[in-house]
Amino acid sequence: MRVLLLNNRLKPHTVHMAEQMETKLKGMGAQVFIDNGVQKPGPVSIDLLIVLGGDGTIIRAAREYAQSGVPVLGVNMGRVGFLSNIASNQLEEKLERLLAGDYSIDERMVMEVEVCDGDRPIMTVGGLNEVVFRSTAPRIIELMLYVKERSQGVYRGDGLIVATPTGSTAYSLSAGGPIVDPSLQAFIVTPIASSITHRRPLVIGAQHPLVIKPQDAREAVICVDGQVHMEFEPEYSVRIKRAANPLRMVNLTGALLFDNLEGRLRRNEIQ
Amino acid sequence: MRVLLLNNRLKPHTVHMAEQMETKLKGMGAQVFIDNGVQKPGPVSIDLLIVLGGDGTIIRAAREYAQSGVPVLGVNMGRVGFLSNIASNQLEEKLERLLAGDYSIDERMVMEVEVCDGDRPIMTVGGLNEVVFRSTAPRIIELMLYVKERSQGVYRGDGLIVATPTGSTAYSLSAGGPIVDPSLQAFIVTPIASSITHRRPLVIGAQHPLVIKPQDAREAVICVDGQVHMEFEPEYSVRIKRAANPLRMVNLTGALLFDNLEGRLRRNEIQ
Amino acid sequence: MRVLLLNNRLKPHTVHMAEQMETKLKGMGAQVFIDNGVQKPGPVSIDLLIVLGGDGTIIRAAREYAQSGVPVLGVNMGRVGFLSNIASNQLEEKLERLLAGDYSIDERMVMEVEVCDGDRPIMTVGGLNEVVFRSTAPRIIELMLYVKERSQGVYRGDGLIVATPTGSTAYSLSAGGPIVDPSLQAFIVTPIASSITHRRPLVIGAQHPLVIKPQDAREAVICVDGQVHMEFEPEYSVRIKRAANPLRMVNLTGALLFDNLEGRLRRNEIQ
C-alpha cells in the first residue's frame, strides 16, 4: 500500500500533520510519500492520496493527480470546505479503514481547458471548479460561446464562467448560477454582470466541448480554479472539454454529495 | 405504416389540416387514425404520431403516447413553440421522408408524478415540462424536499417548481431557473418567490426520485404542465421520478436542441 | 395624556400584557383605551398608540390609525419583526419616557389602494407593506402598468407587487426586489415570476400615482398587506397613491431605520 500525503508547506499545521501521519502510516505497514508543493515524489504509482488542507489544496491535487485515477481523501484543516470529506481530528481513527480500502468512491467531473493562439495550443490545464473569462478593469467585454461549432450568441458584460458541477457552488453561484448535482456530466455557463439582462445560466451536457472566443475583449483574463491566470488575447480561443477521467474522491460516511449543502453555504457566508 | 394525427377539435384550422393530411397520407399508402381530444382511436399500435397544434397539444400528446415509444412530430400551427419541429406549410413536402423513416430522433426526458394521500397513491400522471406546487392566495407556504429519502430542507415562499430539461425554458425560467440541455437526465428544482432569499435553483440527477411534502401549506395546488390541477392537501406527498421511456421527437433538420434558443425566447417575449 | 393599547384578542399573552399596561399607565395618570380587534374605543382623539403584537398587528393598526397622525409604538411580543421598536420586556422601563414624549419619530410612507370597477370606486384601503396582484392557479396573467397615465408596458407572469419602502423587505424581496430606505417616498414595482425575463424591479417616485389594469387576467386576486383579499375582475383597475399622512412610529433608541437589517433578514430566514 503506497500512500501519498499532500500538504501546503506554507501552512505549518499541515506540515506537522503530514509528519504525524507519516509515522502512523509507516507503523501500519504502508509506504509513505510526501508532496509539499515544492518537493514532489518521483513518478511512482500510488494507491491513496491524502490531501491535508483546504479546498485550494484539494483543487491543486486534482490538477496534478486526478488523471491517474488514484482515490483522494480531503482532510479539512481549517474552515469548512466543500471538497473535504473529514475533519483533521477524525483522520487517525479512519486510517485502518483507509488502508483496507473500506470506503466508497464519489466521482467528480474534471474539465480540461485548452487555450489556443489561433490554431496553436499554448496551454492545457485541468480544472475542478471553473474557468473564468473576465475583464480586468470594470469594462464590458464581448465573448462568443460555441457548442458543437455552432454559435450560441454573444455575451456582453464583465465576463463568463464555465463551471463543473463541483464548481457550481463556488464562483458560478455568486454570479447567479444554479447548484448542480455532482453526479451530472455537465458544464454550467454563467454570465457575470451581463448587460444583456435576459442572458441566463445554461447547463449543457458535457459530451459537447465548448469553445469561447473573444469578440471584443481587450484587457481580459482567463483564470482556472482561482489558481492559474493568463491574459486573454483577442486572437485566443479556449476549448473546454470533460477530462478523460474524473477525480475519484474517498467517501467514508456514505453521505450524499448533496447532503447539508444549505448548511455549508450558510456557514461559508457567515464565516 | 400506421400514422396517428392528433389535433385540437376546438381549433378549426387544426381540424382542417388533419383532414387534408389524412387524404394525402392515404394516397401515399399509409393507414391513418385521428385523435381530436374526444374521439380517440382504439388500442392500435402506431408507427408515427403527427401533432397538429401548439406546445400545449404536444404536451397532451406526450402524456398519452410518450410511453409507447412512438416517434412524435410536432407541427407548429401558430406562434413559434419550443417543442414543434416544423411549420405547418413545410409538412406536405416532408411526408415522403416521414413515411420512409428518414429522420433522426431527439429524446426528451418525461417525468412521472405520483400523488399519495398518506401511503395511498391517488393520482399518477406524466409530465413533459414541470410540476408546480403553489399557494392559491398570495401567501407563504412551506414545502419539504427529499432526495433519496434525505431532507434537503424547507422551502418557504409562493411554492416550488420541479421541471424537466424541456420545461427549463418554460415556467421554471420565469421563476429564475437555468436553461438546461435536453440531453441531460435531470430535475430542475426552482423556488417561486422564496422568502429564504438564498435558496437557489438546484439541478439534480434524475436517477434520484424526489419527494415533496407540505410542511405548512393550506390552500395550495399541484399543477402538471399547466394542464392537470389538483388541490395539495396537508397529508399529501408527491413522488417525482423519471418515466421509463423518454418522448421520442422526430428531428428532420439535424438541428441541435439548443439551436436558436435565444431567438425563440426573445420572440416569445415580444409576442 | 390618552393612550390606546391595541392587542390581538386571539393571542392571550397580548391580552394579558394589555391589562398589565393599563394598570401601570393609569397609575401614572394616563387615560387608557383598548382596541382588541373587536371591541374598539369610540371616536376619541388619542396621544399615543401602543401596539402589542407582531408585524401583522402593527400593519392592522397602521390601516386604522395612521391617517390620524398619532405616534405608534410597536412592541414585539414574539419573533423579531421589522416594524416593532422594542421588546415586550423593555416596555415597562420606557413608560415614563413615552408619557413625557421623550422620543423621536420615524415616518413610514403609507399607500392608498383604490379599486375601481370601470369608473366606480368599490374599495379604498390603506397599505403599509404592499398590494399584490397574482394569479390564483399557477397560470400566466397579463397586467398593464401606467405611470402618469402613460403605459409602461405589459407584465406577463404570476403577477406584480407594488410595495412601499417598508414593504421592500417583505414579499417584494422574495420576488427579487431591492431593499429600499424607508426615508424615500417611492413605490417598488416587482414582477412575480415574469415570463418576460428582462422585466426588472422598478423604484418609482411616489409623487406619481400608479394604475394597474388587467389585460388578460382571469382568476387573479388583489391582496393588500396579506390581510385584505378580493378577486381581481377583468374590468377592474387599481389606483395606488401615497396616503396623505405617513405612519408616525415612535423611535426610542435613535437607531437608523436601516440598522441591523441584514441581521433581521437572516434571523427571519433561520426561524
Place this chain on the structure above:
Amino acid sequence: MRVLLLNNRLKPHTVHMAEQMETKLKGMGAQVFIDNGVQKPGPVSIDLLIVLGGDGTIIRAAREYAQSGVPVLGVNMGRVGFLSNIASNQLEEKLERLLAGDYSIDERMVMEVEVCDGDRPIMTVGGLNEVVFRSTAPRIIELMLYVKERSQGVYRGDGLIVATPTGSTAYSLSAGGPIVDPSLQAFIVTPIASSITHRRPLVIGAQHPLVIKPQDAREAVICVDGQVHMEFEPEYSVRIKRAANPLRMVNLTGALLFDNLEGRLRRNEIQ
C-alpha cells in the same frame, strides 16, 4: 445668449456638426464657444450647453459643467443613448426654441466621489452614473459599507457599485440592481457577483453620505462612470455624497424620464 458646443474631437462627425451649428447659431445672434475635449473656452459664464455625442460625452460634460447649473442638451449622434434628448437631425429645427428658452428642465442627481488616503483627500470627482469598486483579477474582495458612520456589514465578491438613479439603467442593472426613477434622490448599492448570496441591492436616500472601505481588497480598482480609474489601496476610503447641484437637462418633448425605458433597454441589448 452664450452657447457652448461640446464635441468629441476624435469623432469627425461631431466636429463637423459643431462647425455647422456654430454658423447657424451665430447667424441667429448667439455667442458661440467650443469645447472639443482639448481646446476649452476660458472661464466664461454660459447660458446653454449643447453636447454633440453619445452618453460618454454627456457624462464628461456633466463632470465638468453640472455644478455651474447651466442647462444641457444632449444630441444623439449615433446609437440610441439613455441621456440624449434629441436626434442630430432634429437639432436644427429646435434651435429657435432653444435660444428662446422654450423648454422644461429635468434634474438629474450627480454624485461627488471623494477618495481619501487615511484622512487625506487625494481625489474628488463628480459622477453621473456610478462609482464601481472591483477586483482586477477574478478574485474575491471584501468591502465595508457605512451609512451615517454605521457599518452595514461586509460585501464579499467581485465588488460593489454605488449608482445614481441615472446610473441605475447602466452597469448597476447588469449586476442585478433595480431601475430607479431619476426623480428620486437616492444611491443604489449593488453587489457584483456577491459570494454572500443573500446580499441584495439597496436603495438609500441620498441625504446620507456613504463610505466604502476595503477590508480585504488587494488588487482592486475604483472606476467612476467608466471614465476615471484609479487603484484602490487597502488604506483608502471613499466617501460618496450627493453633489450640491443636479445636472439640469433640457427637455424639449415633455416626455417623462421613464418613457419608453423598456424599448431603450431592448434596443440596447439587440444592438
